[in-house]
Every structure is written in C-alpha cells, then in structure tokens.
Amino acid sequence: MSKNVVLDGRRARGDASRRIVLQSATDLASVEGLDGLTIGRLAEASGSSKSSIATLFQSKEGLQLATVAAAREIFTAQIVEPARQQPRGVRRVAALLRNALAYSKDRIFTGGCFFAATAADVDSKSGPVSDAVRAALTDWYGYIEVQLRHAVDAGELDADVEVLAFELVALNEEANSRSLLLDDERPYALAAAAMGGRLRAAGADDAVLALLNL
Known part of the structure; x- marks a missing residue:
C-alpha cells in the first residue's frame, strides 16, 4: 500500500471524526453557549475522548471557531440555499424568512437558532x-437588505430598506426566543403573520405572502 493511500485514509477518517464531533458541538453550543463549549464538556456530551477532540x-x-463555521454551513444549507430557487427580490425575501422560521421551529439545533443562542456570549x-x-x-x-433593495429597485416594494430589514429580522429572532422560553410553537405563526403584514403594507402581493406559510 502506498504512503499516499495511507495518508488519504487517515485524512478521510479524521474528516469523518471531525464532522461527527462538530454535530455534537453545534448542538451543545446552541443550548449552553460558546463559553460552555470546552473540550472536556464536548467529550462528555459526544462520547469522544478529550485527547481525540484536542487532536x-x-x-x-480552535473548537469554538470550527463550531461556528459548521453552524454557518448548516444555516446556509437550511435557509439560504433553498431560497435561491426564488428570483431575487421580494419572493426570495419571503422564502428566506419562511426558511429561517422553520429552521428554528424544527429545532435543527436543540437550542433553536445557533446564532441567536451564541450572540449573547459574544456581543x-x-x-x-x-x-x-x-x-x-x-x-x-x-443578505436580507440586499434582497429587499432588489425588491424596491424592481418596484415590488415601497419601503425604507434598512428599517424593514430590521423589523423582519427582529420578528424572526423574537419568535425563536419566545418559542424557546415558553416551549410553544405559536410565536412562529405570529411572526409569519406579522412579517406578512409588513410586506403587504410595503406592496407585496398575496402570491408572495403565501411563501411565508409554514
């Protein structure tokens, strides 16, 4: 067996181990925050040894940075990539918002939105x-602002982009926070209705608003 084959095999096993550990790390950090994400705590939660995680x-x-990067990949895959099936502008905004609500509601991470959970650690x-x-x-x-800007430039919406983006993101974050606090899915429906109201007031039509349905 060649040296390259051996090295490739080790690299593949290392990559697989890294992915498995990061699955536990992202979920743990969503509940306990990044400050609580230590090699020892992760070893306890994942069943891996401290030495293997340290390696x-x-x-x-290094663990925290890798965890943030892994969570960002999941966020993009769950929210951003599917929304790109919609054209730029208001339809993509609606898809992004719907996906963001579903990502929290479906508990991709036990602690809801990873970034909402960890922002308090670093703000x-x-x-x-x-x-x-x-x-x-x-x-x-x-990205939300850019899509809203496309919508305004295309005549799909009439709004102050910065203000509207702030309101829509705030509704999403409040739904995530209140659902976790009260152990209740109702905040997601309330947030979707409020987002629809804001977009309707800015000129969005019913076909666009239907994209917000969870």
Whole structure:
C-alpha cells in the first residue's frame, strides 16, 4: 500500500471524526453557549475522548471557531440555499424568512437558532470567536437588505430598506426566543403573520405572502 493511500485514509477518517464531533458541538453550543463549549464538556456530551477532540481542534478557541463555521454551513444549507430557487427580490425575501422560521421551529439545533443562542456570549467581547459570530450575523442581515433593495429597485416594494430589514429580522429572532422560553410553537405563526403584514403594507402581493406559510 502506498504512503499516499495511507495518508488519504487517515485524512478521510479524521474528516469523518471531525464532522461527527462538530454535530455534537453545534448542538451543545446552541443550548449552553460558546463559553460552555470546552473540550472536556464536548467529550462528555459526544462520547469522544478529550485527547481525540484536542487532536482535532488543538484548543478551546480552535473548537469554538470550527463550531461556528459548521453552524454557518448548516444555516446556509437550511435557509439560504433553498431560497435561491426564488428570483431575487421580494419572493426570495419571503422564502428566506419562511426558511429561517422553520429552521428554528424544527429545532435543527436543540437550542433553536445557533446564532441567536451564541450572540449573547459574544456581543460585548472581542476576539476571533466573537468576530466569527458577528461576521455570520452581519452577512445574514446584509443578505436580507440586499434582497429587499432588489425588491424596491424592481418596484415590488415601497419601503425604507434598512428599517424593514430590521423589523423582519427582529420578528424572526423574537419568535425563536419566545418559542424557546415558553416551549410553544405559536410565536412562529405570529411572526409569519406579522412579517406578512409588513410586506403587504410595503406592496407585496398575496402570491408572495403565501411563501411565508409554514
């Protein structure tokens, strides 16, 4: 057996181990926050050894950064990529909002939205982990604004883009927070109705608003 085959096999096993551990890490952080995500705590939750996790991620910060990156990939796959089936503008905005509500409602992570859960850990801190969470959220807020800008430029909506984006994101985040607090799915329906009302007031038609149905 060649040396390259052996190395490729080890790399594949390492990648598989990394994915399995990160599944536990993202879920754990959604409940306990990034501050609670340590090599020891993850070993306890995942059933992996501390030494294997330390080998994979080198340090607590390395683990936290890898966890944020993994959560961002899941967020994109669950929310952003499916919405790209809709044309840019108001239809894509509605699809993004619907997907974001479903991602929290369906508990892709036990603690609801990973980034809503971890933002509280980093909102007043500095450093690479805080920067990674902020970058993910800033990109998400910016993407909503970009799609709303397309909608306004195309004559689909008449609204202050920055204000409307803030309101829509806030409704999504409040639905996530209140559902977790009260152990109740009703906030998602309320948020979808409120989002529909804001988009209707800005000029969206019923065909677009139907995309918000959960």
